[in-house]
Amino acid sequence: MVLTSIADSLTRTVESAGNTISETFFEPTLRLGVTGLSRAGKTVFITSLVANLMDRGRMPGLVAQSEARILTAFLQPQPDDTLPRFDYETHLGALMGATPHWPDSTRAVSELRLSLKVRPSGLLSGLQGPRTLHLDIVDYPGEWLLDLGMMDKSYDAWSQAMLTRMAHRPDPDHFLPMATTDAATAKLDEPVAQRMAAAYTTALHAARAEGFSDCSPGRFLLPGDLAGSPVLTFAPLPPVDKPARGTLYREFERRFDAYKSRVIKPFFQDHFSRLDRQIVLVDALGAINAGPRAVEDLRQTLADILTAFRPGTSSFLSQIFLGKRIDKILFAATKADHLHHTQHGKLTAIMEALTRDARDRARFAGAETAAMSLAALRATTEEMISHQGTTLPCVRGTLMDSGKQAAFYPGDLPEDPNHLLSAARTGTDAWLDQDYSVMSFAPARLTLKPGEGPPHIRLDRAAQFLIGDRL
Ligand SMILES: Nc1nc2c(ncn2[C@@H]2O[C@H](COP(=O)(O)OP(=O)(O)OP(=O)(O)O)[C@@H](O)[C@H]2O)c(=O)[nH]1
Ligand SMILES: [Mg+2]
Numbered sequence: 001m002v003l004t005s006i007a008d009s010l011t012r013t014v015e016s017a018g019n020t021i022s023e024t025f026f027e028p029t030l031r032l033g034v035t036g037l038s039r040a041g042k043t044v045f046i047t048s049l050v051a052n053l054m055d056r057g058r059m060p061g062l063v064a065q066s067e068a069r070i071l072t073a074f075l076q077p078q079p080d081d082t083l084p085r086f087d088y089e090t091h092l093g094a095l096m097g098a099t100p101h102w103p104d105s106t107r108a109v110s111e112l113r114l115s116l117k118v119r120p121s122g123l124l125s126g127l128q129g130p131r132t133l134h135l136d137i138v139d140y141p142g143e144w145l146l147d148l149g150m151m152d153k154s155y156d157a158w159s160q161a162m163l164t165r166m167a168h169r170p171d172p173d174h175f176l177p178m179a180t181t182d183a184a185t186a187k188l189d190e191p192v193a194q195r196m197a198a199a200y201t202t203a204l205h206a207a208r209a210e211g212f213s214d215c216s217p218g219r220f221l222l223p224g225d226l227a228g229s230p231v232l233t234f235a236p237l238p239p240v241d242k243p244a245r246g247t248l249y250r251e252f253e254r255r256f257d258a259y260k261s262r263v264i265k266p267f268f269q270d271h272f273s274r275l276d277r278q279i280v281l282v283d284a285l286g287a288i289n290a291g292p293r294a295v296e297d298l299r300q301t302l303a304d305i306l307t308a309f310r311p312g313t314s315s316f317l318s319q320i321f322l323g324k325r326i327d328k329i330l331f332a333a334t335k336a337d338h339l340h341h342t343q344h345g346k347l348t349a350i351m352e353a354l355t356r357d358a359r360d361r362a363r364f365a366g367a368e369t370a371a372m373s374l375a376a377l378r379a380t381t382e383e384m385i386s387h388q389g390t391t392l393p394c395v396r397g398t399l400m401d402s403g404k405q406a407a408f409y410p411g412d413l414p415e416d417p418n419h420l421l422s423a424a425r426t427g428t429d430a431w432l433d434q435d436y437s438v439m440s441f442a443p444a445r446l447t448l449k450p451g452e453g454p455p456h457i458r459l460d461r462a463a464q465f466l467i468g469d470r471l
Contacts, residue, residue: 027115029079029134030470031274033326035142036281037301038222041334042139043103045281045376047091049463050075050114050137052453059453061460064471069119071130078113078136083271086112086139095377095454100443108224109140109271118471133470138271142280145272145308146218146301147264151316155256158216159236165214166236170206173199175235184237184249193233193248200235212297214304217259231259265316272308273320277328277466280306284333284351284373285410288420289438292431295424299354306358310365329362329369330465331355336457337375338410338438340382340393344457346413347373353417370465375457379441383407397441411436 034042052059053073059065078085087110091103114135120128150158166176178196186192197220204215219226226232234255243249280302287298309329311317333351336344352359352371359369380397385407396407411434414420423431446454 027132027134028470029136030467031136031138031276032466033272033275033278034137034139034281035145035278035305036334037142037283037298037305038105038107039286040142040281040283041376042281043091043106044095045279045334045459046086046112046137046139047088047095047103048376048454048456049459050088050112051092051096052456052459053114053116053135053463055448055451055453057449057452058456059460059463061458062463062471063468064118064121065460067121069121070471071117071119073114073116076113076115076134078111079134080111083138084108084110086110086137088112095443096446096448098445100445102443106139107141107222109138109144109267111139112137116471133467135467138275140267140271141222141224142305143218143222144267145305146214147216148268148308148314148317149214149304150216151260151264151268152314155253156239158256160239162216162236163238165212166203166207169203169212170210171199171203172206173202175199175203179235179237181238181240184240184252185243185247187246188248188251193251196235197233217263219259219263226263230255231263234259268308268317269320273317273322273324275326277330278309278326279330279332279462279466280355281332281334282351282354283335284347284354285335285338285436285438288350288413288436292420292424292426292428295354295420296427299421299424302355303358306355306362309358309362309367312365325366327367328466329359329367330462331359331369331371332462333371333373335375335438336373337378337380337397338395338441339373339413340395341457342393343410343413344373346415346417350413350417350420353421372458372462372465374459374462376459377443378455378457379443385409397439398444400440400442403442406439408439410438 034046036042056062056065056070064070075088094101094103114137116133116135117130118133119130153161163179175196178199183192201220204220208215208221215221219232223232234252237249237252240247240249243253282298282302284298287294307313308317309326311321311325331351333347336347339347348371351373355371359371362369380395383394383396384391385394387409392409394407394409396405398404399406448454
């Protein structure tokens with residue numbers, strides 16, 4: 001155990017030394033992580049960001065662009081041979097085709113390299129020719145960050161923690177009655193192991209649906225290409241003193257360790273620890289629409305996810321980061337085109353409040369953070385509509401279900417975000433003084449002028465925060 005960790009650290013040190021040398025003497029690379037819970041808007045964000053960096057007519061908020069210093073941006077083969085490529089062309093085709101539709105859900109990590117040729121600014125501009133920045137964009141599910149808490153736990157400690165939690169949670173397939181000491185000490189019987197893992201997974205899904213956020217292991221909920229494999233076929237068991245070989249307990253313990261070393265560790269080591277910048281996308285409007293419980297769950301889940309951005313809290317993380325850190329983190333409420341711009345400030349304030357604890361801590365750990373609301377792909381236009389003697393700020397777009405055009409008023413977000421968050425914390429079922437609703441709009445049919453990327457809201461500002469200082 002100890003030997004492998006030392007060997008691992010050594011290779012990593014050599015690797016990072018290698019990175020530094022190539023960064024100084026050759027072309028610098030910036031790794032941008034894009035994450036968020038499922039359906040937060042990661043795929044649309046990356047697709048539109050890349051399209052708008054290649055055709056920069058709608059990116060005035062990116063300073064290097066407004067100074068006309070970005071000469072070209074082009075896609076390149078990515079540097080990591082074992083990572084799937086982010087399928088940019090297919091996703092863009094979906095959004096920009098003759099019958100535009102949203103891209104399919106993606107369930108695993110993927111990567112894309114965009115290279116930007118830039119003229120240096122300031123004093124150096126006359127002395128140096130253009131230089132190239134490689135932007136490596138990594139898309140990964142936020143759910144995977146939730147596993148971090150397992151790394152510093154033994155199977156025994158994790159089992160006890162989960163079994164205690166489960167006592168107060170739904171258990172539709174009756175996992176708890178199966179998880180007895182007798183079962184734990186019985187000889188391993190694979191069909192029994194599979195039934196238990198399946199019942200435990202059902203319980204995790206049910207707990208998630210009821211708004212509980214600590215639902216580990218994360219891959220049980222979002223298995224990617226690991227579905228059905230032995231590393232996902234285990235469950236917590238009651239403690240057994242010196243379990244005998246060949247028992248269910250010993251096998252589940254072995255699979256738990258395999259899950260840590262083969263699933264969690266490689267992700268954090270090979271992908272997460274190499275990020276320089278991070279954007280966390282949050283569908284805050286979707287949660288507000290779903291009600292107070294969903295907002296409170298979102299707040300808690302975000303807090304759990306964001307512990308990953310504080311390496312000091314986990315010995316495992318400190319080890320793999322080796323002093324390196326993510327130095328800028330942007331928290332972005334997505335799909336802001338569901339709101340008239342007069343409400344965007346309120347959405348940003350809600351986003352700030354939702355991530356306040358985590359942002360304070362990240363800042364403490366040396367990372368610069370910001371919150372913002374954006375739409376990666378604007379699917380609506382704005383309109384003021386008179387209604388019962390007042391004018392309501394509405395948005396208009398094509399409805400997903402019917403394909404018809406409709407104008408729509410989503411409700412008035414509160415000036416003070418704590419109105420929403422405190423109602424959410426008290427666990428009420430519905431908002432008291434407002435109804436919120438979000439329509440599903442289809443992406444609009446687009447005819448773009450040459451040099452123009454897809455329409456968006458504040459994507460240029462997000463890009464400026466995330467990469468502007470390196471251009
Ligand atoms: N109106 C609007 N809707 C958006 C925008 N971005 C995302 N959406 C909606 O959110 C859905 C999810 O977006 P994706 O980009 O696929 O989200 P994801 O995080 O990649 O989702 P998974 O791959 O399933 O984890 C889309 O199908 C759209 O319905 C946006 O900028 N505006
Ligand atoms: Mg996706």
